[in-house]
Amino acid sequence: MLAKVESYGLVCLNGYPVTVETDIAPGLPNYETVGLPDAAVKESRERVHAAIRHSGFAFPAARITVNLAPADLKKEGSVYDLPIALSILIASGCLKPVPRGAIVLGELALDGTVRPISGILPMLIDAYHKDYSIFFVPKDNAAEAAYIHGATVFPVENLAALVAHLRDETVIAPVEPKPFAGGTHKNAVDFSEIRGQTAAKRAAEIAVAGNHNILLCGTPGSGKTMLARALPSILPDMTFEEALETTKIHSITGAMKGTEGLVTERPYRAPHHGASATALIGGGTRAMPGEISLAHNGVLFLDELPEFQRNVLEALRQPLEDGFVTVSRAAATATYPAKFLLVAAMNPCPCGNRGSRTKPCTCSVSQIRRYAGKISGPLLDRIDLHIEMTEVGYREITDRKPAENSETIRARVTAAREIQRERFKADGIRTNAEMSGELIRRYCNPTGESEKLLRDAFKRLQLSARAYQRVLKVARTIADLENSETILPEHYAEAIQYRSMSMLSNV
């Protein structure tokens, strides 16, 4: 007799349905698994055998063939234990076929208990989008699966309970769908702890509100790193889609094992400047995601930007523009999303004291030029906000004037993000930074005084066409922060300020 049970597999980010087919034919007792199984799948025979017997059923003494279709994709891991056991029971006639549209996943212990598996969320999400709506998952994975609204998720404790459920004897109660709640970084620096730097904090707020890349430039000790560390505290909550996208990427690297199952905090990645292009962009024989993809929907902080290797920085250009990266290797090719907020920090010159009023700069003009020249024009163009940090004086360190805390700023940022989400509902993007040329024309339309300001800026600051568009996007965000439908000349004027960095020009 023949039985079929649907299960699921995962390659990189993409899931695919796996049909577990079992045929029981008369003949000498034999057991064969086909369909490119790896060692863990092959070993399932022993687990399935023991689990069936210890659950109080008879293991058929016949010629058993288990096929995992499609036969040309490699099957990995122990997820198929439960579907295989189930299909054997169905094929031997102890059980009716499983209802249509059901997916069964789980690893078996010898006594029939179902053990949790990794990567369940990306699989189920994908399955849900392919019209599967009933999921039998290990009980310990039920919490993650509960995030999928609209599907019926049955937590399975052991094989016997599942069989009882399918025979309509003891019904398993489906999991209550759980509302998604994004989390915030609990150990980030609070904005109220940063003294002075009011102007830079304002820029950080704009950067987060519109997801604009930001470059912080200032003397050592001016608080660049501290500001970057405080940034996570004002990031808006992740939406469910965002959390899923990010979780998918993290689960590929195996970082999700033993966690709640979902990345709920926006990632904050800060690779050291010794990082290679592969580490940042992705690569390796299996085309694994790099830091930029791990920072998807979150923050990528590159401290000491000019110290990164030139080729590493140049490799950032394409993902910064497109929001995704395709990693090609001989054995594998994968496209990973990489929409991140780039926060870069640098000193104004090699000695760090350029622009300081207390310490003299000992760098020659050509040294400064060489240092600034490490960051190419095209890369700078892709950074929307250029901020010069002011030197922190003694007065500011001792200043006890209360500064705004992160919570207040976060509320404003969240409101601005909400406006953007509403506006871009039909456009398939989420933030102002992602606007294409056409959307910029639609949503930022400078006229009159604004146009004159921008024309001046274009001339005086020698903006490239791309940099000019970035100014428009930043102005849009500033208007959103003030809940203003139209972008006022004031907003453009402020946006231009974030482009007029004298450190990198003026040498």
Next chain:
Amino acid sequence: MDETTRLWLWLNYATSMNPKLFFELLSRFDDLSEAHEAILRREFEQFSDVSENVRERLIAAADERFLDRYTNWLLKNGVKIATPESEEYPALLSEICDPPSVLFYKGTLPKELPLPIAMVGARNCTDYGREVAELLGEQLAERGATVVTGLAAGIDSAAAKGALSVTSSDCPVIGVLGCGIDVTYPQDNGRLYQAVLDHGGALITEFLPKTPPLAQNFPIRNRILSGISRGVVVIEAGERSGTSITADFAREQGRDVFAVPGRITDPMSIGTNRMLARGEAKPVTSAADILSEFIDDAGDDVLNGAAKKVTFTALGAIGQEIYMALLQGEKDADELLDWIDCSAQDLNAALTRLLFSEVIKQLPGRIYALDTIHTVVTFDQ
């Protein structure tokens, strides 16, 4: 290249950078070819007092093949030669006590430069120095003076840039180098060198080709700098600087020396202020202060005479407060926020407007200052 120039080049090469010895040897013969033949015949009676080293160079360079190679190289690289006997040798230069025996130059060098004024100053100058140098360079060129500079970093380059910005001017910019004619120093000044040539000016040096920019070259160079000029303007000089040496040279050569005053607390103005205090230099507050020494119609005596005027009320509420704050000295963005009761976004918007109308300027470190050179704020009434 004619035979006389070839022989001048030979003796110049052999006596390398020693004009005294050059002219001493020259005076012993009626004609340089006599000296040349004497060397070729290895007759050293008239060279008895020269060192072994120089004698060897005299012999080596006397070789025709060597001289051919040398002169061909000069021709190929567009290097021209001026000797005190030739048309192009600056007239003022031949008046100084030890004029260079041979000048290597590129570009065009008229014998009578129109009112040559040297502009010298510190390499690691302040923004103030750079701004003044550029403005004075521009105004001098505009009013018919030839700007002579060392084309080094800092003041030198700024002065050259200012002068080169005047496109209508007939007055060239002369760059006097402290290295060989084929050496660019500082290395990234190549574009400025080219601009000087494109503008009809000249690059001149007395150093042999391929001479690196050694520290000891600069005092030697400075003697030419002041030598070909009628006046020397010192813009910024530290406590003990090469610039002060140039000023000393200039006084010995009988040139007028001018100095731009700075704040008495500024380290880069110590040298200039001291010259002024001792009466060694005439203070400069505008281009007219320099020009009036040489010509009758020196023009406007205000440095920022060309600045546009903006009324105080036109600055807007926050703009007015920023202006008042900056009147008391430069401030960074955060200090302005302490000073003025407004939000960061309003301040930023106002700063952009003031920057674009050139009422203020931005310095490294997000420090702002009034841009009095470009704009004068007037009060109504």
